Amino acid sequence: MLQEQRLSPNALQRIGRQVEAMCRQLDEPEAVISEFREEMTGHLIMSVEDLLGAGLPEEDALAKALERFGEPQRVTEELESLYRIRKTYARWLFKTALVFGLLGMLVIGSFFAWNEGLHNIVVKRLNHELFADAAAGKIGAEITPELQASLQAAVDDHLSLRSASAVIRDMKEWVPYTFTYPAQLPIDASGNVQRVDGLLFYTLYTGAMIPVGDQGKALSVTLQQWLFSSGYFMLGAVFLFAYWVLFGAWGILNVYSRRPITVFWALMIILFNALGYYAYLKLRQLSIFRPALAKS
Incomplete structure (x- = not known):
């Protein structure tokens, strides 16, 4: 040694x-x-x-x-040129990376939060109200104006609902829906409002069968809800990928503007992103690593 x-x-x-x-x-x-x-x-x-x-x-x-x-002057000119590059490009890369990162987390976070549970809150609340009305005898053998108003209000007040359909029928027999809101929406062969599948959203049927009285009748309600599609999820993934690339480019440029960077540390920043960059900064502060980093 x-x-x-x-x-x-x-x-x-x-x-x-x-x-x-x-x-x-x-x-x-x-x-x-x-x-x-x-x-x-x-x-x-x-x-x-x-x-x-x-x-x-x-x-x-x-x-x-x-x-x-x-010579000090020549070295200073070269360093000022590197700092100018960092100021002009690295700052822009960093801010753009943060924007894409926040958008990506927002999109993917909302995808899982909404599709895995939040969209059911409106349905559960409405079903609870309908079951309570049925138990109190407020729902009889036909779709009353009060029931229609309740379903209309649910659709109008919640962006998560696209339509509501209802019928009072024998629990063992299927019959077409007698009430659909909004009425102008196209109906498919089974009597449901036609599904809409788009790039970022698609529709999902959720329903409830609520017993009415003691005559074997039931209120059948079908709600059509908006959910985020796989295209919406992919949009979030693209945002996160853009963040990953831009942050990696910023990290490498930011390091290189201060000293040459090895292939190892460039790969660490690319693969592990913020963790790789943070590891570089922390190890750089340790005197035991400074010779290896400085000679890189």
Whole structure:
């Protein structure tokens, strides 16, 4: 195992002056300049230590490292160009990625929340009211104006309902619906309102059979509801994929604008996205990883 090389105070001062000469020419926020100062100092120290390990005297190693690094003005111009790229493109990529990510989570979250349960709330409430009315004797042998008004209000007040159909019939015999709201909707061969299947939404039948009186009669109600389709889910997946790609591009560009990035860390950011980028930042802060990251 190689013995760690220690630089003299004079060498560290010369490195500090070189870095400060570049920092004075940077037109960036103080946080950026501070980060730049730390990284460039680390670069130069490790470069000198490598040359010392190769057998050069400290003075020669320091001179060669500074020569490799280049003139402060030229280096600063290159760094300003990289920062300008990050400001112009990386910020736009990051904001766009966040927008797509939020849209994707909203779409997919609403898909599962609605299709897996929320759409049933209206149906359960209406069925509860109808069962209560039947038990109280408010529903007789025909569809009363009050019952019609109740079904109409349910459809009009809830975007989740497309139509409501009802009939009072013998529980063992099927008969066509005598009431359908809205009345102008097309009816299929079975007497139900025709289904509508679209790109983002489709319709689903839900029904209830509510006993009426003691004559073997029942109120048969069928509701047609709107549900999110697989196309809606795929739209959310596209939004999340766009977020994944844009965030990965932002992470790689943001890292590269500060120092070269290895294929390993580029793949980590692409595959694990925010977790990969966070892991890079945390490991970068540990001194044990800095040489490997800086030489990448």
